[in-house]
Amino acid sequence: MRFLKKKGFWFTGYGIFITIIFLYLLFPGELVKSRLEDSINSNDFMVKSASLHPALPLGIKLKNVTISSQALDFIIFQGELLDLQLNLLSFFRKNTYIGLSGKGYDGSVDGRVGLLSLTKVYPPVEVILNFENIDIGKYSLFKGDPGKSFTGRARGTLTYITDEAGRSASGTLTLFFKKGSYPLTEPFLGMTRVDFDRGEIQAQLKNGIFNLEKMETFGPQINCFLKGEITPAADFRNSQLNLNGTMEILGKDKVKMKVTVGGTLANPAIRYI
Numbered sequence: 001m002r003f004l005k006k007k008g009f010w011f012t013g014y015g016i017f018i019t020i021i022f023l024y025l026l027f028p029g030e031l032v033k034s035r036l037e038d039s040i041n042s043n044d045f046m047v048k049s050a051s052l053h054p055a056l057p058l059g060i061k062l063k064n065v066t067i068s069s070q071a072l073d074f075i076i077f078q079g080e081l082l083d084l085q086l087n088l089l090s091f092f093r094k095n096t097y098i099g100l101s102g103k104g105y106d107g108s109v110d111g112r113v114g115l116l117s118l119t120k121v122y123p124p125v126e127v128i129l130n131f132e133n134i135d136i137g138k139y140s141l142f143k144g145d146p147g148k149s150f151t152g153r154a155r156g157t158l159t160y161i162t163d164e165a166g167r168s169a170s171g172t173l174t175l176f177f178k179k180g181s182y183p184l185t186e187p188f189l190g191m192t193r194v195d196f197d198r199g200e201i202q203a204q205l206k207n208g209i210f211n212l213e214k215m216e217t218f219g220p221q222i223n224c225f226l227k228g229e230i231t232p233a234a235d236f237r238n239s240q241l242n243l244n245g246t247m248e249i250l251g252k253d254k255v256k257m258k259v260t261v262g263g264t265l266a267n268p269a270i271r272y273i
Contacts, residue, residue: 033062043071045122049082059085065102072235075140079104087112095125107133107153127160127171136180141237141265152180152196160205171205177217185270189249195219208232212243223248226261237266247272 033052050064067077080103087097096117101110114126134154136142142150156175177199184192199217203210210230217224228243243261248254263269
């Protein structure tokens with residue numbers, strides 16, 4: 001290949017390399033971070049980060065980032081790192097698609113988000129996320145007082161699709177848990193929490209209702225099987241529960257009993273029959 005022997009080729013390559021290096025080193029990260037936050041932050045959706053840097057091939061990298069909703073007083077994501085990459089096919093599509101990968105809650109997340117535009121990021125028109133090795137006890141939705149919070153590790157997938165007006169939405173959620181516990185609102189057989197070795201959740205969002213097709217946990221003392229509906233509220237922690245199923249108490253003689261769960265996600269009301 002003769003062109004490899006030409007000095008012009010090497011000078012051109014060297015110039016491109018040096019240009020990329022200088023663009024990276026001189027990138028006005030603080031200015032871009034400030035303008036990015038000012039352009040997208042609102043009561044519904046807020047992004048705060050300690051620093052912003054360019055990320056190849058066409059993206060940005062946020063460190064110590066928090067994504068929250070001030071209106072709901074809820075932290076959506078909080079992590080050490082979030083890498084956002086613009087999908088080049090967005091230039092030929094109606095919506096803008098952003099690939100993402102991040103680290104948080106001692107685990108990782110990756111996927112993509114579809115937006116109406118870069119200036120209108122909320123609500124998203126599409127979300128596809130994969131979770132791996134997430135410490136659920138550190139996520140704001142499951143945090144509680146010591147001894148009264150969820151613990152364990154989770155992996156799974158979340159999908160969410162809505163129309164441009166945000167009125168018609170559908171989605172799925174699949175989660176797998178291992179080695180954890182969840183608190184009981186009041187003591188049961190002398191226990192204030194239920195320990196589990198593994199668990200699974202399968203749910204669908206349709207017509208504004210979460211259909212919980214399966215919620216199972218298997219532990220050394222109790223196995224629990226639930227299904228039913230969750231009616232979302234503006235503050236998701238106040239979503240109404242309407243679940244029923246069975247609990248298996250393990251031992252020399254296995255005992256089964258029916259259970260219903262009402263109330264809200266924040267304050268569930270459990271009844272044993």
